[in-house]
Every structure is written in C-alpha cells, then in structure tokens.
Amino acid sequence: AQSVTQLGSHVSVSEGALVLLRCNYSSSVPPYLFWYVQYPNQGLQLLLKYTSAATLVKGINGFEAEFKKSETSFHLTKPSAHMSDAAEYFCAAALYGNNRLAFGKGNQVVVIP
Amino acid sequence: DTEVTQTPKHLVMGMTNKKSLKCEQHMGHRAMYWYKQKAKKPPELMFVYSYEKLSINESVPSRFSPECPNSSLLNLHLHALQPEDSALYLCASGSTGDTEAFFGQGTRLTVV
Numbered sequence: 001a002q003s004v005t006q007l008g009s010h011v012s013v014s015e016g017a018l019v020l021l022r023c024n025y026s027s028s029v030p031p032y033l034f035w036y037v038q039y040p041n042q043g044l045q046l047l048l049k050y051t052s053a054a055t056l057v058k059g060i061n062g063f064e065a066e067f068k069k070s071e072t073s074f075h076l077t078k079p080s081a082h083m084s085d086a087a088e089y090f091c092a093a094a095l096y097g098n099n100r101l102a103f104g105k106g107n108q109v110v111v112i113p
Numbered sequence: 114d115t116e117v118t119q120t121p122k123h124l125v126m127g128m129t130n131k132k133s134l135k136c137e138q139h140m141g142h143r144a145m146y147w148y149k150q151k152a153k154k155p156p157e158l159m160f161v162y163s164y165e166k167l168s169i170n171e172s173v174p175s176r177f178s179p180e181c182p183n184s185s186l187l188n189l190h191l192h193a194l195q196p197e198d199s200a201l202y203l204c205a206s207g208s209t210g211d212t213e214a215f216f217g218q219g220t221r222l223t224v225v
Contacts, residue, residue, distance in 0.1 A: 094212035
C-alpha cells in the first residue's frame with residue numbers, strides 16, 4: 001500500500017522567508033503526487049500535482065515542487081512566505097487508476113510577521 | 114463550473130436523529146468520494162462511487178449509508194450516530210482512472 005511521510009507537524013516561517021515542506025512516498029512505482037492546502041473550516045484545495053510530465057511542477061500561489069525519484073521525494077517550496085500562506089498542507093499520493101489517495105499527516109504552517 | 118458543492122455547511126444532530134449530507138458536482142466526473150476528517154488529521158476515505166456504483170467501502174459502520182442517485186449527486190445518510198462521529202465530512206469528485214480529486218468545502222457535523 002502507498003504511504004506518504006510528512007515530517008514535523010508544525011512549521012514556523014518568517015514572513016518573506018523560504019517555505020519548505022518535505023514529503024516522501026513509499027512505492028516502487030512512481031505514483032501520482034499532490035499537494036493540497038486547507039484553510040480553517042474549509043475543504044482541500046489542490047496546489048499542484050505531479051503526473052510524470054515534468055519533474056519540476058509549478059502550482060498556484062507561487063508554490064512549486066520537485067519530484068526526485070532517487071530520493072522518493074516531492075518537497076514543496078515557496079521562495080517568500082506571505083501571511084496568507086498560513087494553513088494546513090497535505091501531501092498525497094496514488095497510483096494511476098487507483099481511487100485511493102494516501103495522505104500524509106499534514107503540516108500546519110505558521111507565518112511569523 | 115469547477116466546484117463541488119456540499120450542503121449543509123454545518124449540522125448539529127442528536128444521536129437518535131436521521132439526517133443527510135448532500136454533494137453536487139457538474140464537472141462530468143464519474144468518480145465521487147466521501148471522506149471524514151477529524152481535527153488536525155488528514156482526511157480518511159470512507160466511500161468511493163464509480164459510475165454511480167459503490168466501488169470502495171472502507172469498512173465504514175452501517176450508521177453511515179451512501180447513495181449516488183445520479184452522476185452529479187452524492188448523498189450520505191446518517192442514522193444513530195455517536196458523538197465520536199463528529200467531524201468535517203468532505204465530498205470529492207474526479208475522473209475515473211485519474212487520481213486527482215476536487216474537494217467540496219465540507220459539512221461540519223456535530224453529534225450531541
């Protein structure tokens with residue numbers, strides 16, 4: 001079964017600083033990978049997805065992620081944090097054609113003014 | 114229309130009540146999902162419908178009963194719930210065979 005690891009439940013970052021959220025997957029076959037963001041009392045919004053077309057994926061709100069097969073990783077970055085980036089971020093993975101998304105535990109991002 | 118719409122946004126129900134959660138999408142997606150999310154936790158898959166047929170039931174208690182009347186609608190019927198069933202219930206949809214899921218805003222359920 002697919003599993004996704006996100007380390008560090010809470011991540012604090014200063015406004016204007018780099019945002020880095022780590023995600024590792026366990027699969028011998030590269031899965032489809034996603035980053036979702038969730039604001040309080042709302043649903044999940046897709047930030048970006050990897051579907052094997054390109055290893056560097058650009059998403060919404062200035063976020064991007066790089067797929068590294070050798071490291072089984074799909075880390076999320078944003079060069080300069082904004083106060084509006086404070087939210088919960090989930091990494092998820094699934095094999096093509098499999099309707100089960102495996103979620104990581106999530107990272108609560110706090111942006112310090 | 115790129116939205117998944119869930120109603121109601123909030124629901125408070127007693128343990129003897131019967132209520133239903135509703136979900137609607139008009140993106141032509143043939144896969145629809147119910148997830149349960151507790152506070153500070155990732156969503157947990159409950160049910161998957163593919164072409165209006167139930168394809169995955171993640172061993173969910175029978176007090177939760179899903180229904181897919183047509184390709185645009187998904188319901189979750191609730192009966193005799195427990196306080197520990199209080200959570201955010203998320204509906205999602207996607208293309209069959211594709212793994213990307215579009216989520217609704219959720220229904221915040223409180224069982225008293």
